[in-house]
Amino acid sequence: MATQLWSDAVGALADRAYEPAGDAYTRAAWERLAVPRPGQSPFDADEKGWVGEGIRFLVLAGVSYRVAGLPERATHRAVEGAAxxxxxQHALADPVQQACLDEFVADFHTVGSLDGAAAAYDDAETAYADAAGSVESVQAVATTPLFEAAAAPLQQVARGLADGEIAVGWDDLHGPDPSDPARFLGHRAAFKRQRFPSLLARAVDAGTLAAHRGTTEYDNANFRCPNCRSTDVNWATEHTLCLRCSTPMRER
Structure with missing residues (x-):
């Protein structure tokens, strides 16, 4: 469910205002961390891991600050997010959820330029291997809000470098054999260790961060992008954006 603060962050991305986007993502994170779902505490055991949305926004806040040329603010947010x-991990006691939180910790090391990012991904990969025996269905685990939230920042960074298309998909993140939970889930950490730093560096060099991919439509008859003239639409939170460059679309 999109909140106003999340929508504010997306609107700032569309305006290429990356520091305000980082601020809005931070506020959205605090809001979602306080109440992951109506009536739910962040410290409640939760098999879905709804609290992951708040952690996702902290990662995206750090990415936004990096793209804005504010690496110190990104580091502050990363230290906060890793903590x-x-x-x-005291609330989400399932071993595979704890491994996913280790994956988030590694992401924060990457986003904040903290020492030991590669080692943190190694730790997450090991944690997935240790948790494999507790996993009944890797597909069910990997589609929970916690795991989807951990995948989303990398996917958002990557799509901005790929003309708005899906540049990191399910098969990229996961191993080829669902019957091998350790390798299937551990591949998430291995893939990020290999790709996230370079993708983030490219986004920083380009000075741009795309909005997340929401509901899309190609060759829409009602909208055209005033920046790149595309008619491919991305509806993200309450915004109607260009799928290609995240510029607000104009009706035609």
């Missing part, structure tokens, strides 16, 4: 992810 939050570690603390939430």
């Amino acid at each position: 939050v992810a570690r603390d939430l």
Whole structure:
């Protein structure tokens, strides 16, 4: 469910206002961390891991600050986010959820340019291997809000470098054999270790961060992008954006 603060962050991305986007993502994170779902505490055991949405927004806040040319703010947010992810391991006690939180910790090391990012991904991969025996269905686990939230920042960064298309998909993130939970889930950490730093560096060099991919339509008859003239639409939160460059679309 999109909140106003999340929508504010997306609107700032569309305006290429990356520091305000980072601020809005931070506020959205605090809001979602306080109440992951109506009536739910972030410290409640939760097999879905709804609190992951708040952690996702902290990652995206750090990415936004990096793209804005504010690496110190990105580092501050990363230190905060890593601490939050570690603390939430006391609430999400399922071993595979704890491994996913380790994956988030590694992402924060990457986004904040903290020492030991590669080692943190190694730790997450090991944690997935250790948790494999507790997993009944890797597909069910990998489609929970916690795991989808952990995948989303990398996917958002990547699509901005790929003309708005899906540049990191399910098969990229996961191993080829669902019957092998350790390798299937551990591949998430291995893939990020290999790709996230370089993709983030490219986004920083380009000075751009795309909005997330929401509901899309190609060759829409009602909208055209005033920037690149595309008619491919991305509806993200309450915004109608160009699928290609995240510019607000104009009706035609």
